[in-house]
Amino acid sequence: MQKNIYILCPPKKATGGPEALHQLGYILNSLGYNATMLYSKYRKNPVHPFYKKYNVPHVMSIKDSSNTIIIIPESMTNFIAKYPLSEKKIWWLSLDFYEVLMNSREKKKNWFRKLFVPFKHTEYRFEANKTVTHWYQSQRTKEFLETKKLDNQIAYLCDYVTELFFEDLPETFSKENCITYNPKKGLDKIEKLKSLLPQYQWIPLSQMTREEMRDTLRKAKLHIDFGYFPGRDKIPREALISGTCLLTGREGTAAFKEDLGIPEKYKLAPDALQSEKVVALINHIMTHYEEVFEEYKDFRKFVANEKTAMIENVKKLFPKD
Template identity: 35%
Template sequence: MTGGPEALHQLVDHMNQLGLPAYITYLPFDQAASTPEPYLRYTAPVANYEDAAGNLIIFPEVYPQLADKVRYAKAAIWWLSLENFLERRHIWPLHDKVRYIKRVFQGRRPLRGAKSLKHMIHFSQTQHATEYLNQCGIEPIPLIDSINEDFLNDNHLAYASTKRDIILYNPNKGKKVTDKLIAANPQWQFVPLKGLDREQLSQQLYAAKLYIDFGHHPGRDRMPREAAMHGCCLITGLLGSAGNDVDLPIPRHYKLDSSEAGFVAEFSKLAADILADFTTHNRNFDSYRAYLKSEPNIFRKQIADYFLEKQK
């Protein structure tokens, strides 16, 4: 129940809307499964796994070993995350390498990274992943996703005057950095987003002025996008896909390098300014929100440009 699985359901939905027969298949392949309730809104019929000529099977990047076992169908990988494939957490480089090698011995990652996967079709959700794939001699097909379209509206405007001095964060992302910021700023209310259903999550996001994310941003993460569409300002780090202005196109002023010596003081100053002058800062995210509203159409066009062209 995270961003990647929802993106896969969206892809199947958009393809079916375009008249391209597409299905979702759940792991493990030999067990029956039904669609999780939050994804019933998508036209994503469930099918059995079928490695047969004429089929294209698209795997998320965390299952390259399954894609490599395809013999009769065409296999593709959709790079929804780079960090999750590389087992990279940006905490200690050696630890990341050990994690990856461990996955190699488990048969879950190729020894030479994506260089071992050149024979497959590759789709990329981020500029971040595209740059890595280019270094491996692969030119991927761009294929972004969007957040839940129910959030792509201006409902946040109704809550602008009632927002409170609350700072939200994902406790599963960038915990060490966030803990440091919380300890240095006891005057503010930091609220972790956990154990919430969709409605409760929206209520929290509508109530808060600021969402922070100093995690490793493996892909175009959904939470920053959803927070922005609920009227929150953002402060993020520079790891992963947050490090470029294509995958996370917010003003550079709101991206801080957590490795710098003056990071905590810089964060405290910026956060204080946002909470004190929320209206001004919030307007700085209007262009980002406009871009997020355009993502479903970009997604559909990318699908049509590639898959419909292939049918001709």
């Protein structure tokens, strides 16, 4: 008998993690499985408008059962203990949020809960548990999981750049002297560069619809991200599909070629972030855009094939009898 699949997700959240979870639900249902979003908190109209297109049904609660599979993002592993009978698949969409959010939850507990509910029963710290399987999205996470003693084999599963960024995709891009950046990441470094390079238009990717972000990336020559990469971040991949060059740091998954496979010379270590060196590199990219963008073609092709790869990997993770 086919098992019911539930995908745990916070309601009304529009970030890379929830999008990946909805993409998984969409793929599972398109392959003939019975996948439903399980929102972690009650909210009226819990589906964020960005994800209604995936058309995945949703519920607010389920019955724990051995005939149930629950997919749990690493940021919500505290739900593992709530469903002892169900199969649990932890999907590691980042590495850092696991520890950060676990510690945050512990700090919020009142004295009564801390006294009467044992710590090991409320948070998951890799205790032996044959009902738990781990999926990794990045090489960085894979190497972390390989240091743990686990009951089941780990498996790879990565999300993909949404179809919106492929719609009416031109063969050649009409680029302007624009540089985009995420104002939530490495803003102090960006502000300094903006003052040194006022000849370029600097556009923060904020307060935009998804269509506006896509159109902005399609006219930009360069996207800069000197922030921390907790997982395989979406915006840099969306930028590549949009014909934009990338310049990043090396923190988090950005340090791994499997996770961010752009040329190494465009991934800068902290000691290489001196203003004069970065300014010269940015000027080179902006002046020689067509030539430089060719250097990204291999990883751009990899990103363009992510949806096909995800479908094939889902088939391996859920083989049909």
